[in-house]
Amino acid sequence: MADIKLSAHNLNLYFGTKHILKNIDIDFSKNKVTSLIGPSGCGKSTLLRCFNRMHDLTPDAKIEGILKLDDLDIYKKKYSVTELRKRIGMVFQKPNPLPKSIYENMSYALKLHDFPKNELPHLIESALKESYLWEEVKEELKKPAVKLSGGQQQRLCIARTVVLRPEVILMDEPCSALDPISTRKIEDLILSLKRNYTIVIVTHNMQQAQRISDDVAFMYLGELIEFDTYENIFKNAKKELTKNYVSGHFG
Amino acid sequence: MDIKKRESLDWFFKQAFKATGLLTICMLGGIFLMLLYNSIAFAMDIKPVDFFTGYQWNPGNANGKYSILPLLVSTGLVAAGSMIIAVPLGIFTAAFLSEFAPPKLQAVLKPVIEMLAAIPSVAIGFLGIVLVGPGIAKLFGIQNGLNALNGSILLAVMALPTIITISEDAINAVPKSYREASLALGADKWTTLFKVTIPAAYPGLIAAVMLGLGRALGETMTVLMATGNAAAMPRGFLDSIRTITATVAIEMGEVPYRTTHYFALFAIAAVLFLITLSINLLGEYFANRLRKFQA
Amino acid sequence: MPSVSWNFISKLPTEGMTKGGILPAITGTVLLTFITTIFAVPFGIACAIYLNEYARPSVLTNIIRASIRNLSGIPSIIYGLFGLALFVQALRLGTSVLSAGLTLGLLSLPYIITTTEEALKRIPTVMREATLALGATQFETIRDVVLPKALPGILTGVILTLSRAAGETAPILFTGVAFYINGLATSFNQEFMALPYHLYMLSTQHQSIGQVRPLAYGTAVVLIILVFIMNCIAFYIRFKQRTQD
Numbered sequence: 142m143a144d145i146k147l148s149a150h151n152l153n154l155y156f157g158t159k160h161i162l163k164n165i166d167i168d169f170s171k172n173k174v175t176s177l178i179g180p181s182g183c184g185k186s187t188l189l190r191c192f193n194r195m196h197d198l199t200p201d202a203k204i205e206g207i208l209k210l211d212d213l214d215i216y217k218k219k220y221s222v223t224e225l226r227k228r229i230g231m232v233f234q235k236p237n238p239l240p241k242s243i244y245e246n247m248s249y250a251l252k253l254h255d256f257p258k259n260e261l262p263h264l265i266e267s268a269l270k271e272s273y274l275w276e277e278v279k280e281e282l283k284k285p286a287v288k289l290s291g292g293q294q295q296r297l298c299i300a301r302t303v304v305l306r307p308e309v310i311l312m313d314e315p316c317s318a319l320d321p322i323s324t325r326k327i328e329d330l331i332l333s334l335k336r337n338y339t340i341v342i343v344t345h346n347m348q349q350a351q352r353i354s355d356d357v358a359f360m361y362l363g364e365l366i367e368f369d370t371y372e373n374i375f376k377n378a379k380k381e382l383t384k385n386y387v388s389g390h391f392g
Numbered sequence: 393m394d395i396k397k398r399e400s401l402d403w404f405f406k407q408a409f410k411a412t413g414l415l416t417i418c419m420l421g422g423i424f425l426m427l428l429y430n431s432i433a434f435a436m437d438i439k440p441v442d443f444f445t446g447y448q449w450n451p452g453n454a455n456g457k458y459s460i461l462p463l464l465v466s467t468g469l470v471a472a473g474s475m476i477i478a479v480p481l482g483i484f485t486a487a488f489l490s491e492f493a494p495p496k497l498q499a500v501l502k503p504v505i506e507m508l509a510a511i512p513s514v515a516i517g518f519l520g521i522v523l524v525g526p527g528i529a530k531l532f533g534i535q536n537g538l539n540a541l542n543g544s545i546l547l548a549v550m551a552l553p554t555i556i557t558i559s560e561d562a563i564n565a566v567p568k569s570y571r572e573a574s575l576a577l578g579a580d581k582w583t584t585l586f587k588v589t590i591p592a593a594y595p596g597l598i599a600a601v602m603l604g605l606g607r608a609l610g611e612t613m614t615v616l617m618a619t620g621n622a623a624a625m626p627r628g629f630l631d632s633i634r635t636i637t638a639t640v641a642i643e644m645g646e647v648p649y650r651t652t653h654y655f656a657l658f659a660i661a662a663v664l665f666l667i668t669l670s671i672n673l674l675g676e677y678f679a680n681r682l683r684k685f686q687a
Numbered sequence: 688m689p690s691v692s693w694n695f696i697s698k699l700p701t702e703g704m705t706k707g708g709i710l711p712a713i714t715g716t717v718l719l720t721f722i723t724t725i726f727a728v729p730f731g732i733a734c735a736i737y738l739n740e741y742a743r744p745s746v747l748t749n750i751i752r753a754s755i756r757n758l759s760g761i762p763s764i765i766y767g768l769f770g771l772a773l774f775v776q777a778l779r780l781g782t783s784v785l786s787a788g789l790t791l792g793l794l795s796l797p798y799i800i801t802t803t804e805e806a807l808k809r810i811p812t813v814m815r816e817a818t819l820a821l822g823a824t825q826f827e828t829i830r831d832v833v834l835p836k837a838l839p840g841i842l843t844g845v846i847l848t849l850s851r852a853a854g855e856t857a858p859i860l861f862t863g864v865a866f867y868i869n870g871l872a873t874s875f876n877q878e879f880m881a882l883p884y885h886l887y888m889l890s891t892q893h894q895s896i897g898q899v900r901p902l903a904y905g906t907a908v909v910l911i912i913l914v915f916i917m918n919c920i921a922f923y924i925r926f927k928q929r930t931q932d
Contacts, residue, residue: 401824
């Protein structure tokens with residue numbers, strides 16, 4: 142196995158009395174794209190959100206187990222969630238640009254995290270280039286971000302995450318609200334991003350999982366059923382359930 | 393700012409905001425304790441039995457009479473009268489708004505109703521003096537139209553926005569399928585409204601009535617201006633009356649500090665507080681039942 | 688309405704209130720509402736933020752919510768008594784525009800909390816997650832995203848609440864309002880004139896009621912127009928926001 146960047150060990154998650162994630166053990170390799178697949182409600186988004194502690198504000202969520210970024214215990218009491226989220230970025234299902242200009246969307250987090258002022262334009266430009274958005278927006282950085290098309294908004298959301306130079310990027314079905322052309326652009330973007338980042342992506346779309354993944358994890362009813370390279374999952378799945386799902390028999 | 397500073401700022405604001413939440417508890421507690429303290433002081437001077445029986449409110453002098461009964465009956469009478477007018481009117485208006493009115497009319501009527509709720513109570517009281525009062529006097533051939541009926545009419549106007557808004561929510565909350573089932577069986581719109589929609593919405597309608605009643609019971613200026621303020625046991629709607637709120641408003645300004653009379657005003661306010669509190673709690677209970685029924 | 692003229696709203700009253708204008712009552716009401724705003728708006732918004740953004744459902748928040756609901760059902764005259772006991776007597780602020788403004792502030796607080804919380808609830812969670820996921824603290828998220836987005840809704844509620852506070856009479860009866868003061872109110876620890884109380888006195892307590900009836904009509908019109916304008920502003924903000932969404 143390659144270097145392990147992110148891992149969960151014996152992870153159990155409860156919402157109130159409901160047992161949502163059951164004994165999950167999973168390792169994500171550095172500079173790879175790992176897809177989480179499975180039918181709706183299997184817990185893949187819930188699992189993804191554990192890694193940047195997005196459940197912290199959910200009233201009755203209870204998390205047990207050990208989650209690690211390199212050697213760091215993600216849920217360690219003393220460790221700042223703010224610092225953690227700078228290192229583990231997240232892109233959401235629906236594009237959610239801030240109600241500000243394109244430039245402000247990019248500079249927002251940089252300002253929060255005290256990046257030197259004179260470096261901002263340069264950092265923003267390179268992040269936008271990296272996200273294949275620069276050419277489309279360089280003339281109109283002052284335009285409100287909500288005026289962009291859905292696909293552009295989502296790429297802006299990715300760029301806004303990339304600009305902080307995180308180590309891991311979590312993506313929760315980033316293309317589910319987009320048309321096929323925008324989806325294609327984002328997939329290309331994901332493939333180019335993996336050189337610098339470790340990417341974990343939740344997807345509903347089997348073709349997408351095949352196009353972009355190095356590894357694939359199949360989940361069902363809160364359990365991790367099978368985790369392997371994408372060739373193995375799609376061509377030589379060991380479990381019957383996995384085979385049925387990837388061949389489209391249910392889900 | 394470094395992360396430590398930012399996070400302590402976050403913590404600081406969280407605590408500060410929480411303190412304002414605790415402030416609301418303190419406010420309610422403070423009001424309650426104030427009424428309790430002064431009522432106890434009053435009970436030391438006047439036996440509670442005399443307070444709740446007896447027929448006279450005639451405070452002030454050495455052997456003043458402190459019976460809440462005439463005030464309580466007045467308050468109840470004027471509020472009951474207002475509900476007799478406002479409940480049918482309010483529920484019909486709500487039913488009309490949600491079931492029959494075209495969207496354009498709704499868009500006009502709703503802000504008008506909200507606007508009605510914003511008219512100051514003194515302005516409505518003034519209307520009672522210059523318009524409703526003379527009208528009543530003419531209609532019944534009496535000398536003075538400042539009486540319970542006048543107060544009831546005005547309070548009905550004031551309670552209407554509350555009753556309409558909450559009733560409308562209740563009626564809107566009735567699932568569409570109920571209505572469709574009734575209509576599909578051949579019932580017309582009106583039958584459906586009376587036999588299906590209104591019975592299904594009834595917990596919400598009761599909540600609406602309770603909150604409207606709460607507002608009518610607690611209203612001060614309108615009744616103070618329009619009901620004549622005779623502190624005697626009323627015999628009917630054409631009698632001049634004096635509610636609890638009006639009594640406090642009239643007498644508090646002139647009463648010497650910490651006398652029996654002063655404490656008495658807090659005591660009657662405490663009774664009013666308990667009544668409005670129970671009515672509001674009852675309204676809330678029914679509103680919750682509606683919520684459960686929706687889920 | 689012959690009684691409402693520029694002179695009526697810009698002049699001091701004269702000849703024992705039987706002539707002249709109602710300027711001091713207008714400025715008194717404005718000053719009073721200003722104090723109410725300063726007190727109730729920050730506290731109300733802060734409490735709503737705590738309930739909707741920070742607090743998890745718990746026994747404490749249940750008690751706070753129950754308090755707020757019950758406070759909004761308490762008759763306004765009881766707020767008057769409470770203001771008298773707390774501000775005028777216990778805190779020794781005397782019968783003053785400050786005491787009266789604070790009393791109206793207490794009365795307005797539950798409404799501001801409720802309407803603000805409704806405005807905050809309409810902000811979708813994904814908006815908050817956007818900044819949280821970038822490493823913003825909750826406070827930064829509230830400051831930079833939630834409040835700016837919720838501002839029109841909050842403003843609508845605040846203005847509607849204040850328009851009601853401006854028309855209230857019962858809570859200021861014992862806390863500082865006066866039928867007549869010499870000149871305009873200039874300081875916070877002074878008694879003051881207010882439009883609603885002025886209307887009440889002119890229509891029921893004046894020694895020559897018949898003679899001042901036109902003045903009463905005029906005062907009523909000015910008061911209603913004031914409240915009406917505030918309501919229209921609130922409706923306009925709400926309308927604009929709805930067409931934007």
